[in-house]
Amino acid sequence: MDQFPAPPVVSPQEWEAARQQLLVQEKEVTRAKDALAAKRRRMPWQAVEKDYAFDGPDGRVSLLDLFTGLRQLIVYRAFFEPDVAGWPDHACVGCSLMADNVGHHAHLNARDTALVFVSRAPQPDVARLKARMGWTMPWYTLTDDFDADFGVPEMHGTNAFIRDGDQVFRTYFVNDRGDEAMGSTWSYLDLTALGRQETWEDSPDGYPQTPPYQWWRWHDTYGAH
Structure with missing residues (x-):
């Protein structure tokens, strides 16, 4: 441990006292994040007036199609295309690390939410990359100005959408x-x-909410309930 200046080594009692002191601040941060998420749920909405098109494994689809019948949609703009480091074998290293950390989509679907990735790489390249990296998220090809219109003409970004019909x-x-x-x-x-849609959240009246734990499932058993 001589490569860096390590903190002092203390007794179990002193260690627990230090942890409890830090825990006070950690809980403050958690409550602040919850309050920020509550404000996010009260953000105004922006109507999407243009028609956007994407190429998918089964052909051309619309933005509405990306919802796959669900109420909400999360779109991550990944960088996998010519002139991006890693092409054609890999997507951007940061986007790839991001993709490696994506949880199982069944849990999002259970909250009426879809997640998709989009980039400018053609679908054959997308399919090859997903197979190589073991990724399973739906991944579509941009065909128009969707990325520029929604803040990500370059680099990466995540947009959230909701639909009413x-x-x-x-x-x-x-x-x-x-x-x-x-x-x-x-x-x-x-x-x-809509947030996590759990009863402990501070959400506007009438938002869908169910008790935590009760909706949680093993990801391969949601359809059985």
């Missing part, structure tokens, strides 16, 4: 440092207009 609304956007923490079911749901 066939009308789509943009509800949130995050990029740069805020984007790097994405991947878990909870981090994604906290970005959405």
Whole structure:
């Protein structure tokens, strides 16, 4: 341990006292994050007026199609295309690390939320990359100005949408440092207009909510309930 200046070594009692002191601040941060997510759920919505098209494994689809019948949609703009480091064997190293951390989509689907990746790489390259890296998230090819219109003509970013019938609304956007923490079911749901949809959350009246734990399932058993 001579490569860096290690902190002092203390007794179990002193260690627990230090942990309890830090825990006070950690809980403050947790409560602040919960309050921020509550404000996010009260963000105004932006109507999506343009028609956007994407190439998928089964052909051309619309933004509405990406919802796959669910209420909410999260779109991550990944960088996998010519002139990006790693092409054609890999996507951007940061986007790839992000993809490696994405949780199982069944949990998001159970909260009426879909997650997709989009980039400018053609679908054969997307299929090859997903097979190589073991990724299973739906991944579509951009064909128009969707990325520029929603804040990610370059680099990476995550947009959240909600639909009311066939009308789509943009509800949130995050990029740069805020984007790097994405991947878990909870981090994604906290970005959405409806949140985790659990009864402890501070959400507007009438928002869908169920008790925590009760909706949680093993990811291969949601259809059985």
